[in-house]
Amino acid sequence: MPFLFDYYSINIKPISANLHPGLPNTDLWMYVNYDGTVSIPPIIKARRNQPILVRWNNRLAAPNTAVVYPFDHKNQIPRMPMNMGPVCGGVHTEVGDTVVHFHGGEVMPGSDGKPTNVIKPGSSVFDWYPNRQQAATYWIHDHAMDYTATNVYAGLAGFYILEDPQEADLHLPSGDYDWPLVLQDRNMDSSGKFVYRIGDIDSQNKRVPEFIGKLPLVNGQLLPRIQVEPTWYRLRLLNGSNTRFYNLRFHPTDQLDASQYGTHPDIDVWQIATDGGLTSRPAQYNQNGLLLAPGERVELVVNFARVGNSKITLYSDIDTPYPGDGQAANFYFPLLGFEVDDTVRQVQHFNPDSNQRHIPDLPAPVVAKTVTLVEKVEHLPGDSDGILTPQASIVPPGESEGKHYCEAITAGEIVALNSTEDWTFANTTGDFHPMHMHLMQFQLVSGGQNLVDCNGVPVRAWKDTVPVPPRASVTVRAKFSPYKGEYVYHCHILEHEDMGMMRTFKVV
Numbered sequence: 001m002p003f004l005f006d007y008y009s010i011n012i013k014p015i016s017a018n019l020h021p022g023l024p025n026t027d028l029w030m031y032v033n034y035d036g037t038v039s040i041p042p043i044i045k046a047r048r049n050q051p052i053l054v055r056w057n058n059r060l061a062a063p064n065t066a067v068v069y070p071f072d073h074k075n076q077i078p079r080m081p082m083n084m085g086p087v088c089g090g091v092h093t094e095v096g097d098t099v100v101h102f103h104g105g106e107v108m109p110g111s112d113g114k115p116t117n118v119i120k121p122g123s124s125v126f127d128w129y130p131n132r133q134q135a136a137t138y139w140i141h142d143h144a145m146d147y148t149a150t151n152v153y154a155g156l157a158g159f160y161i162l163e164d165p166q167e168a169d170l171h172l173p174s175g176d177y178d179w180p181l182v183l184q185d186r187n188m189d190s191s192g193k194f195v196y197r198i199g200d201i202d203s204q205n206k207r208v209p210e211f212i213g214k215l216p217l218v219n220g221q222l223l224p225r226i227q228v229e230p231t232w233y234r235l236r237l238l239n240g241s242n243t244r245f246y247n248l249r250f251h252p253t254d255q256l257d258a259s260q261y262g263t264h265p266d267i268d269v270w271q272i273a274t275d276g277g278l279t280s281r282p283a284q285y286n287q288n289g290l291l292l293a294p295g296e297r298v299e300l301v302v303n304f305a306r307v308g309n310s311k312i313t314l315y316s317d318i319d320t321p322y323p324g325d326g327q328a329a330n331f332y333f334p335l336l337g338f339e340v341d342d343t344v345r346q347v348q349h350f351n352p353d354s355n356q357r358h359i360p361d362l363p364a365p366v367v368a369k370t371v372t373l374v375e376k377v378e379h380l381p382g383d384s385d386g387i388l389t390p391q392a393s394i395v396p397p398g399e400s401e402g403k404h405y406c407e408a409i410t411a412g413e414i415v416a417l418n419s420t421e422d423w424t425f426a427n428t429t430g431d432f433h434p435m436h437m438h439l440m441q442f443q444l445v446s447g448g449q450n451l452v453d454c455n456g457v458p459v460r461a462w463k464d465t466v467p468v469p470p471r472a473s474v475t476v477r478a479k480f481s482p483y484k485g486e487y488v489y490h491c492h493i494l495e496h497e498d499m500g501m502m503r504t505f506k507v508v
């Protein structure tokens with residue numbers, strides 16, 4: 001008897017893999033198929049309206065051997081975990097605990113990956129993914145309270161690509177011409193181990209406030225190059241970094257004069273999709289680059305037809321943490337090389353005029369709410385050394401004080417099922433914060449990076465993560481559906497999320 005759903009059993013376990021021929025193998029924590037086969041990055045492919053059931057088996061154990069920590073503690077606990085104390089109802093996460101979150105997925109609360117609903121080492125959970133939503137480049141990553149930053153850093157992130165058979169009619173580049181590419185940054189020691197440390201952090205500090213790595217990793221490889229043909233490609237780019245923002249640009253690899261790097265090589269680039277899938281129409285790629293914050297995805301179609309027999313580099317040209325102090329000399333961060341052949345095996349096509357679709361307006365909002373992003377300097381729960389610590393925090397709608405993740409849901413965080421609300425994220429800090437809401441995709445109303453097509457016509461797009469600039473506001477409109485229950489909203493800088501820049505909303 002056939003089943004109505006696909007079933008996967010996935011082990012979450014330590015592995016060892018080579019990230020560059022010149023380096024020893026690196027220890028990773030990874031999603032591994034039950035038969036032992038590994039793909040880096042892990043990729044789940046699903047079809048729209050074809051539900052899948054996944055059994056996630058936690059085969060991890062403390063300590064986290066995949067990461068060299070800066071903090072000096074036998075259990076590798078960041079010295080100030082946020083889940084301490086009575087406010088979290090006694091919930092206590094530990095090294096080796098994991099939570100799997102389907103980022104961008106419209107799933108029931110029990111399968112969404114509540115940060116304190118951990119899978120303990122040796123145990124398993126079943127998660128049900130209905131796949132009723134729009135096809136898009138989604139992703140899977142760890143979401144365990146206090147350990148998201150280090151678990152993702154150790155390798156627990158992968159793609160969840162939802163495909164729609166109807167998309168085949170659009171004749172976008174496909175198969176070997178469709179590349180998922182996850183962009184990350186790491187620091188490594190001479191033995192090939194990932195080091196979770198940045199310059200000014202030592203064992204005396206409580207935790208890494210934001211992690212920036214010096215080494216670019218694309219699909220788990222250190223600054224790789226890929227062979228492409230002189231035709232169209234679809235690039236599904238995911239910022240899977242802890243903190244690093246990218247401003248994506250291309251330059252001819254043999255262009256050695258850095259001052260010329262902004263010069264666009266002779267390639268056509270169109271943006272066709274955002275977090276929640278294809279946009280209403282392709283947007284012309286901006287010569288100044290494309291900002292991609294942690295958690296965001298963007299899909300580009302790129303035509304290499306006019307640059308056969310040459311090399312192109314994808315790079316980022318912004319400071320980190322973004323926006324940083326403006327020391328432009330430090331900006332260049334190469335990511336990926338394209339080696340363009342001179343022959344095409346299978347010509348791929350793309351026509352921006354035939355790639356338009358209707359994305360409806362959401363209904364008028366019943367209420368407008370403001371969430372304020374603040375930095376608090378405070379004594380943390382459980383703090384024993386008496387040192388004040390700056391903490392990125394969220395002031396829920398209608399409240400006057402920043403609240404920790406574990407404090408009770410406030411009135412402003414209660415939302416009626418199927419209602420539409422405008423949420424303004426008002427950022428009072430000097431940092432960009434990429435704000436992510438679980439449960440549904442939303443639309444930008446104001447303040448964000450609005451896309452336009454080549455005639456200046458606004459492009460409608462679905463988003464689940466939106467970067468909120470320093471001392472500025474971004475308003476998004478969301479229809480809270482299709483499920484009731486508790487879901488989190490948070491900053492997607494993983495260190496900020498772990499320090500409690502995360503709250504829960506409840507759909508009733």
Ligand SMILES: [Cu+2]
Nearest residue numbers: 433491493496
């Ligand atoms: Cu943040």
